Amino acid sequence: MTKSELIEAVSQRSKITKSRAEMVVNCVFDAMTAALERGEGIEIRGYGSFTVRHYKEYDGRNPRTGKAVSVPEKRLPFFKVGKELKALVNGGTANGEGSSGDDD
């Protein structure tokens, strides 16, 4: 699913126009990007959380040439999947791990 397919799906689901759905989806990811830019974490219950991890400068290697290069310090976003989504992805239900729990 791409962003435009997500917009289409949200527009149908919420019975709003595609352009409104596009504004909403952009607004959601813009807000999340801005939070990460501030170094702030994001927590979405039932989905997961994002944190910003700081990495110090280290000596790496160009994997193609094997040449030593210094990798400057950087910040990277890190996503930790939430319990509910983790279970859903693994074929479980929203309210439990793996095979336990009834539907609904």
Add this chain to the structure above:
Amino acid sequence: MTKAEIIDCVYEKVGGFSKKESAEVVEAVFDTMKETLAQGDKVKISGFGNFVVREKKERIGRNPQTGEPIPISARKVLTFKPSQVLKNVLNPQKAQKKKEAEAAAAAAEATGGDPGGE
């Protein structure tokens, strides 16, 4: 930041939604992504990143306390790969430096004229 703040943001910036409608439409965004991922599909948000379901094979793990080997069953896990755009937003100086380095390298190549092996 929590979902409540994202809802406020949609309420203020998109306009035309009540607070309740804003909450519902933000919920619809995350629910749609969840359902897609639950089906094993990936979700690609350009400018932000990709959420991808990966199949892990069974492997032998170890109880770190006792050292006892225990099988870890095959499973599906969700991974997030941030887009280069998002990474650049988090590292503005680095992105700028890289751009400059690339421009310098391109300029050097144009003037250098290294005799190629042919």
